[in-house]
Amino acid sequence: MPLIKNKYGKGRVRVMRIHRDGDRHEVSQLNVKAMIEGDFARAYTHADNSTSVSTDTIKNVVNIVARENTSLCTEEFCQVLATKYLDTYPQVSSVAITAHETKWSRLSFGGKPHPHSFVLDGNGKPTVEVTATRQGSTLASGIDGFTFMKSTQSGWENYVKDPYTTIKETNDRMCATSMVASWKWSAKPENYPATNAKILSTALEVFGTTYSSSVQDSLYRMGEAALAAVPEISEISMACPNMHFIPMNLSAFGLDNHNDVFLPTDEPHGQIECTVGRG
Structure with missing residues (x-):
């Protein structure tokens, strides 16, 4: 045949x-x-x-x-x-x-495009959750799958080393996540959509413009900044699965790779979560 x-x-x-x-x-x-x-x-x-x-x-x-x-x-x-x-x-x-x-779009802060921070196009799904009883109700807003990245100014150092540790320390890595976040309202803002946008922009500016010693470090400082910027929320919770970008080893082909070419992968991923409140 x-x-x-x-x-x-x-x-x-x-x-x-x-x-x-x-x-x-x-x-x-x-x-x-x-x-x-x-x-x-x-x-x-x-x-x-x-x-x-x-x-x-x-x-x-x-x-x-x-x-x-x-x-x-x-x-x-x-x-x-x-x-x-x-x-x-x-x-x-x-x-x-x-x-x-x-497609990644460049972030801007204060009207100035940032050199190495980006957000995914068509990004995230806004969420709202209401819990109501006859005695009262609670309201939380948030976003699901909000994805952002910076191509430098992130590291992972001084962690526990033992016989099972293989990852190497670095003070220059890509950092990206697809975040699920929610914040609880303690008072009604003047405008919910505008205030939601302010929470996100405040958190993103912390992430994009400051050095990250870890995802944990960034998340806590993002939460602090959001609470400081919006007095109408009592706490903010963030869950961030890492989107890993693994540098490709091209030495077999006589090529260097100084953080130029990466393999994007999201499985398995680190899962970093925290809630920051007013205490």
Whole structure:
């Protein structure tokens, strides 16, 4: 029976690029599928892998091109990636690259764009919870899945070390989370939506503009600032699963990686939670 058509490749290759222009960072997070066609029929029909390129290699090429092209937009990046496969492997006749971008928007504080702090586009779902009895009621507002990130000015040092510890200390890492937060109202504000926005903007400014010794450190200070800015709330609770960005080891390809190319992953994740109140 004839083999009518074949193609193969690597899907869900997640990559985050950071391009540094002085203190200003540009970030690009992509989910890439790279599919190749060409002289591969004998791998299917004769168990002959002599012309086949490993799908792991196909993934490595994505990361190599990412490291060599941190500044390209998604369209240009995909074009360069396709050309890389064609130039490297003569047995490849065609390449199909699909990339889905996770869009990060730059945060601004005081009307000034921040160099390395970002928020996810189309972000978060506002929430409200009312508990009522005949004796009274409580009201809480919040947001679910509110995602933000900074590409530097975060660290993790001086933690417990034991025989089970493998993570290395750092004072320069990416920090990102998809936060679930709620705050309890003790008085009615002049305007609920405007005050909710003020709570979020206050917390984000603390996160984006100050060094983070840990997610725990940032969350507590974000809560403090929100309570100080909005007297109508009595406490604020935040639950923050880490969105990890793991630096890719490209040394096997003769490339350095000084926090330029990362593997985005959210499983397993650190789960950091706290409630800050007025005492």
